[in-house]
Structure formats: C-alpha cells, structure tokens
Amino acid sequence: MQVLKFGGSSVGSAKAISQVCDILASYKRKGAMAVVVSAMSGTTDKLIRCGQLAAEGNEQYRDLLRDIEQLHLDTVRQLFPITAQSGHLSQVKKQLNQLEALCDGIFQVGEMSDRCRDKVMSYGELLSSWMLAEKLRLNGQNAAWKDSRDLILTDNQFGSALVNFDATDHHITSFFHQQSAEIVVFPGFIASNADKDTTTLGRGGSDYTAAIIAAAVDASVLEIWTDVSGMMTADPRIVPQAIAIRASLTRKRWSSPTSGRKSSIRPPSSR
Ligand code: ASP
Numbered sequence: 001m002q003v004l005k006f007g008g009s010s011v012g013s014a015k016a017i018s019q020v021c022d023i024l025a026s027y028k029r030k031g032a033m034a035v036v037v038s039a040m041s042g043t044t045d046k047l048i049r050c051g052q053l054a055a056e057g058n059e060q061y062r063d064l065l066r067d068i069e070q071l072h073l074d075t076v077r078q079l080f081p082i083t084a085q086s087g088h089l090s091q092v093k094k095q096l097n098q099l100e101a102l103c104d105g106i107f108q109v110g111e112m113s114d115r116c117r118d119k120v121m122s123y124g125e126l127l128s129s130w131m132l133a134e135k136l137r138l139n140g141q142n143a144a145w146k147d148s149r150d151l152i153l154t155d156n157q158f159g160s161a162l163v164n165f166d167a168t169d170h171h172i173t174s175f176f177h178q179q180s181a182e183i184v185v186f187p188g189f190i191a192s193n194a195d196k197d198t199t200t201l202g203r204g205g206s207d208y209t210a211a212i213i214a215a216a217v218d219a220s221v222l223e224i225w226t227d228v229s230g231m232m233t234a235d236p237r238i239v240p241q242a243i244a245i246r247a248s249l250t251r252k253r254w255s256s257p258t259s260g261r262k263s264s265i266r267p268p269s270s271r
C-alpha cells in the first residue's frame, strides 16, 4: 500500500485541491492508497484564535468564524458544479454549525479546556479531507473518506496525545481488510481517546498521522507532499548562478526496503 500526505497549502484552495486530484489520478497505484491531508492553510491557527477569543468573551470570534466559513463554502462552490453543490454545501454547513455551537458554548462559559480546543481544531482537517474525498468521487475515482478518530486511539493528553499503537495498528489493519475503495482519504492530526473524545497529535501532526498509517499497514511507500514557493536549479551556496524555478508541489519519499520492516517507516518513539 502507498500512503501520501498533502499539507495545508496543497489543499489551501479549490485550485490546489484539484491539483492534488490530478496527482492522484495519474499516480502509479499499487493496490489501495491512503491519502492524509492537513487543514486548509491557516485554518488551524484561525480555529485556535477563534476559541481563544470566545473564551475571553470577545465577540470578534464570530468574525473569524465567518472567515473560516467563507473560505470553505467558497471552496465548495469552486470545486463542485452547481448541480452537485447544494448537497455538498449543506454537509459543510452542518460541520460549520457544529463548530459555531461549540464556540458559542465556549463564549458562554468563558473558558476553553484543552479537550475543547482539540475539538475546535479538528474541524480544519475534517473539512479539508471531506472536500478532497468528494472531489475525487466527482472525478470518477473510487474514493472513500474515513474519520481517523475511529482508528487512531490515544491517551488523554489533549494537544499532543500519545498513540496507543496496539489498538491503533489493529484498527487500521482491520479497516483496510474490510474496505474496497481504491483511495481512502483521512483527516490528519486528529485522533480520539478511550472516551471517544477528539484528541490531536501536536501541531504539524498530519505527517505523523500518515506515518502511523504507513507503519500499521507496512506500506511500501510513504510520501509527504509539500507546496514550495519555488525550487533552485542548484544549491545557491555552492552555485551562485543558481536560479529559482516556478512554484510546485514536491515530495519527500520513504520506501520500505523489504516488506515486513515496519520500523523503517515508524516515526521516532520519542513522540
Ligand atoms: N493542521 C494542523 C496544524 O496546523 C496539523 C498539520 O497541518 O499537520 O498544526
């Protein structure tokens, strides 16, 4: 199996999401593929700020909510043809309404627990991954969306939870045994504890999600795709004449030298 992760700017706009779809469509697939995504760029920071403002009793959290809402609804409008839009818009709106209710609650109570912050942050990845999965399906791909919180089990350290690998590996392998989609899209960064509360794996944690899945299924390859503003034709410290070429998506790739060597892609145990 292959596991690919796309960062926030790679899903940061309708155009970027479409580009990810193109990459996946032309990808040389070997069996099922897992795709992990971050929240649309800037969204996690906005979500945290939103919760903070609400906790401080600052009504400006509503403006920030509008901002987040606008970005996601506009993206849906640009991604899907009018005929398919209303269903998708109402799905996204439903998630955004839950987020709003959560922030209203924080505002009423005047505080945001770590547990609550994780829940607030989860909406970024939930929305971006869902939009990507739907766009792939619209393009005719055999794609499914799966909530990582059903598979990745952690302790209660909200904000940087520790993974219970025994349970998680078991959940992930049995999930892939049962499902038949060619591409499964997962929200990165989010997981859940034994009480089914949402937890998060630490900032930048979507890479970690991808590594957790790759290790569990003993993936043949793990690729972390990032958007770069440009690439130099050579190392400018060595070649002063090096010039920048256009922006593109680039990837870091880890392959498993032989199957059955999970440790080659398992992230450091210090996490
Ligand atoms: N969205 C999360 C963050 O901004 C996780 C990630 O992007 O990997 O930290």
Ligand code: MG
Binding pocket: 007, 204, 207
């Ligand atoms: Mg990152």
